Amino acid sequence: MGVDHDVKDLGLAAGGRLRIEWAEREMPVLRMIRERFQDEKPLRGVRLSACLHVTTETASLARTLQAGGADVVLTASNPLSTQDDVAAALVSYYEIPTYAIKGEDNDTYYQHIHAAIDHRPNITMDDGADLVSTLHKSRTDELTHVVGGTEETTTGVIRLRAMAKDGVLQYPIIAVNDAMTKHLFDNRYGTGQSTLDGVIRATNVLLAGKTVVVAGYGWCSRGIAMRAKGLGGNVIVTEVEPLRALEAVMDGNRVMPMIEAAPMGDVFITSTGDINVIDIHHFEAMKDGAIVANSGHFNVELNIAGLASIAKGEPRRVRPSVDEYVLPDGRRIFLLAEGRLVNLAAAEGHPSAVMDMSFANQALCAEYMIQHARDLQRTVYEVPEQIDKEIARIKLEAMGVQIDVLTPEQQKYLTSWEEGT
Numbered sequence: 194m195g196v197d198h199d200v201k202d203l204g205l206a207a208g209g210r211l212r213i214e215w216a217e218r219e220m221p222v223l224r225m226i227r228e229r230f231q232d233e234k235p236l237r238g239v240r241l242s243a244c245l246h247v248t249t250e251t252a253s254l255a256r257t258l259q260a261g262g263a264d265v266v267l268t269a270s271n272p273l274s275t276q277d278d279v280a281a282a283l284v285s286y287y288e289i290p291t292y293a294i295k296g297e298d299n300d301t302y303y304q305h306i307h308a309a310i311d312h313r314p315n316i317t318m319d320d321g322a323d324l325v326s327t328l329h330k331s332r333t334d335e336l337t338h339v340v341g342g343t344e345e346t347t348t349g350v351i352r353l354r355a356m357a358k359d360g361v362l363q364y365p366i367i368a369v370n371d372a373m374t375k376h377l378f379d380n381r382y383g384t385g386q387s388t389l390d391g392v393i394r395a396t397n398v399l400l401a402g403k404t405v406v407v408a409g410y411g412w413c414s415r416g417i418a419m420r421a422k423g424l425g426g427n428v429i430v431t432e433v434e435p436l437r438a439l440e441a442v443m444d445g446n447r448v449m450p451m452i453e454a455a456p457m458g459d460v461f462i463t464s465t466g467d468i469n470v471i472d473i474h475h476f477e478a479m480k481d482g483a484i485v486a487n488s489g490h491f492n493v494e495l496n497i498a499g500l501a502s503i504a505k506g507e508p509r510r511v512r513p514s515v516d517e518y519v520l521p522d523g524r525r526i527f528l529l530a531e532g533r534l535v536n537l538a539a540a541e542g543h544p545s546a547v548m549d550m551s552f553a554n555q556a557l558c559a560e561y562m563i564q565h566a567r568d569l570q571r572t573v574y575e576v577p578e579q580i581d582k583e584i585a586r587i588k589l590e591a592m593g594v595q596i597d598v599l600t601p602e603q604q605k606y607l608t609s610w611e612e613g614t
């Protein structure tokens with residue numbers, strides 16, 4: 194008898210398995226952890242519900258947790274990010290109950306989250322905090338089994354810190370996002386490359402010579418701006434935080450308010466974590482043919498309802514992942530992937546080589562949580578430094594990169610204060 198599931202089509206499983214195997218070639222750290230987990234079974238008997246983007250990389254993580262003895266179920270963390278062939282392979286080949294269909298409506302999205310909660314998890318693994326928030330809002334009866342959790346992304350960590358601040362968070366959660374081996378690589382290089390990949394796959398526009406407006410200058414937006422520039426774009430950054438804005442200027446970008454950038458941009462990409470970053474008055478100021486995408490966790494960064502309210506008639510799907518909105522004077526605005534994270538909805542998400550480190554953090558933090566939860570408070574924790582450093586060390590080793598070691602003389606110098614000019 195097969196495992197419980199709600200996926201698009203189990204007939205896609207063979208292709209999904211091939212793509213999972215392809216991704217695993219680039220995930221040496223996770224592979225190494227899986228081998229140890231296989232022997233040591235540190236998660237034996239642990240029920241783990243994961244709410245993550247259902248991709249080839251997530252499949253590798255789920256298999257690693259399973260190898261460690263965990264009883265894993267997986268639900269999507271976004272209605273548009275699921276890779277249906279991967280969901281099918283997880284069910285058919287790896288016996289991991291999976292609830293995820295690309296394009297599912299909001300009701301189905303939450304039904305799937307409830308299915309993951311029905312698993313009565315001891316550990317939650319979240320990307321965006323929808324699983325944790327649903328548990329705390331409407332399934333408090335299931336909180337008694339949960340000993341701890343992990344959170345993958347900036348947006349989720351912000352939500353969880355707000356819960357901890359309000360005293361409502363009911364169990365400890367490790368902010369995987371905040372590990373150096375996560376955000377410095379996944380957020381910057383992963384989001385940078387995959388976001389441009391999404392824009393290009395959706396539109397096939399040439400970016401050389403185009404004005405690309407990037408909203409925000411956190412780690413994700415820095416990566417997007419850097420890659421847009423690398424493809425020949427003229428980059429404008431919008432920010433609200435002076436230090437970040439200054440950094441954007443000194444990195445060679447133009448910086449200005451969104452309302453000034455709006456008439457100049459050919460392509461707009463938001464990645465700020467806040468709402469209505471592109472609002473009605475910005476859409477109204479855009480030129481004909483402007484392309485608008487979001488790469489932040491939620492589609493709220495764009496006021497899509499506002500765009501629909503000022504557009505004539507219904508939007509027209511002109512290519513997969515491209516909806517055309519026509520303003521009353523005939524100007525057209527092209528919205529990508531319904532404003533969902535364009536890197537996952539129109540491309541394949543971050544490449545495996547960076548997810549290797551992010552998900553190594555997830556696996557090791559799940560293990561840490563099982564070992565230490567009873568000593569932790571109901572709040573948000575940083576990833577332990579030894580986990581972060583160990584992942585960096587293994588990744589370098591796997592890449593065949595060697596580094597220097599301090600000599601005893603150098604070590605002594607670093608701890609002394611007498612020597613000066």
Ligand code: ADE
Nearest residue numbers: 246248250251541542543
């Ligand atoms: N978030 C961004 N890219 C991802 C990927 N490839 N898999 C899972 N989560 C992601």
